[in-house]
Amino acid sequence: MRIAAIVEYLGTDYCGFQIQPNVKTIQQYLEAALSEVANHNVKIEAAGRTDAGVHALGQVFHFDTTSVRANHSWIKGVNSLLPKDIVIKWASQASDDFHARFCAVRREYQYLLYCSQSRSAIWDKHCGLYPYHIKLDLLDSILSKFIGTHDFSSFRSSECQSKKPIKEIYEIGYSKKDNFLIFKFVADGFLHHQIRNMMSVILDIANEKREINYIDYLFDVKDRSKASNTFSPNGLYLTNIVYDERFNIPTLNNKILA
Numbered sequence: 001m002r003i004a005a006i007v008e009y010l011g012t013d014y015c016g017f018q019i020q021p022n023v024k025t026i027q028q029y030l031e032a033a034l035s036e037v038a039n040h041n042v043k044i045e046a047a048g049r050t051d052a053g054v055h056a057l058g059q060v061f062h063f064d065t066t067s068v069r070a071n072h073s074w075i076k077g078v079n080s081l082l083p084k085d086i087v088i089k090w091a092s093q094a095s096d097d098f099h100a101r102f103c104a105v106r107r108e109y110q111y112l113l114y115c116s117q118s119r120s121a122i123w124d125k126h127c128g129l130y131p132y133h134i135k136l137d138l139l140d141s142i143l144s145k146f147i148g149t150h151d152f153s154s155f156r157s158s159e160c161q162s163k164k165p166i167k168e169i170y171e172i173g174y175s176k177k178d179n180f181l182i183f184k185f186v187a188d189g190f191l192h193h194q195i196r197n198m199m200s201v202i203l204d205i206a207n208e209k210r211e212i213n214y215i216d217y218l219f220d221v222k223d224r225s226k227a228s229n230t231f232s233p234n235g236l237y238l239t240n241i242v243y244d245e246r247f248n249i250p251t252l253n254n255k256i257l258a
Contacts, residue, residue: 004094033081053233057254106242128235153222160192200228
């Protein structure tokens with residue numbers, strides 16, 4: 001039997017989602033809790049492998065089990081065994097051909113940016129900090145440059161394991177709320193560190209350290225060393241993942257500061 005689930009977590013105190021030896025990861029805690037509820041060892045497959053410090057409002061994963069449990073029993077039982085910064089939001093039986101990673105058709109991340117000269121004592125671990133001036137009238141033009149299919153070699157980590165650097169961005173935009181900017185990125189998929197590297201480039205141009213044609217240059221040169229530094233993981237959230245309707249995985253429309 002295959003079970004699909006949606007999990008929310010605060011990634012601050014974890015070394016990313018994917019299980020690794022001798023460090024705390026989200027997968028480690030999920031598998032331990034699921035194994036106890038299922039009464040056998042459980043291995044999970046997730047839609048995305050978020051980095052250390054990156055959060056999620058709508059991470060999707062699946063696992064196979066021989067144990068029969070009601071949906072609410074999976075949710076309540078597993079949550080009772082998880083740390084308070086990891087929470088199962090939904091679980092249900094899925095078809096055997098469902099795969100949380102390979103069946104995803106759209107992935108959405110949001111980035112929460114705090115625009116202030118000083119860090120926030122409350123939001124520090126939950127947002128990226130940018131203490132410099134941002135020309136908001138430039139942002140729409142900057143973001144539109146990323147729409148469509150591009151080679152993101154200049155925006156990928158040297159540790160990226162993806163076979164192809166080409167991704168299609170369907171939607172990219174931002175909204176403003178008080179001292180916060182909330183950026184939204186929707187694509188068929190993302191490379192390792194892609195959004196954090198894009199954020200640095202976006203902000204360098206919005207601060208007028210770079211010209212807008214810097215983005216075209218980076219697409220052409222396909223060289224990570226030519227791009228800006230990788231931005232903070234603190235404000236990055238995996239928010240929503242979309243699947244074909246036949247899989248019956250709910251689209252929760254999660255939003256930061258909704």
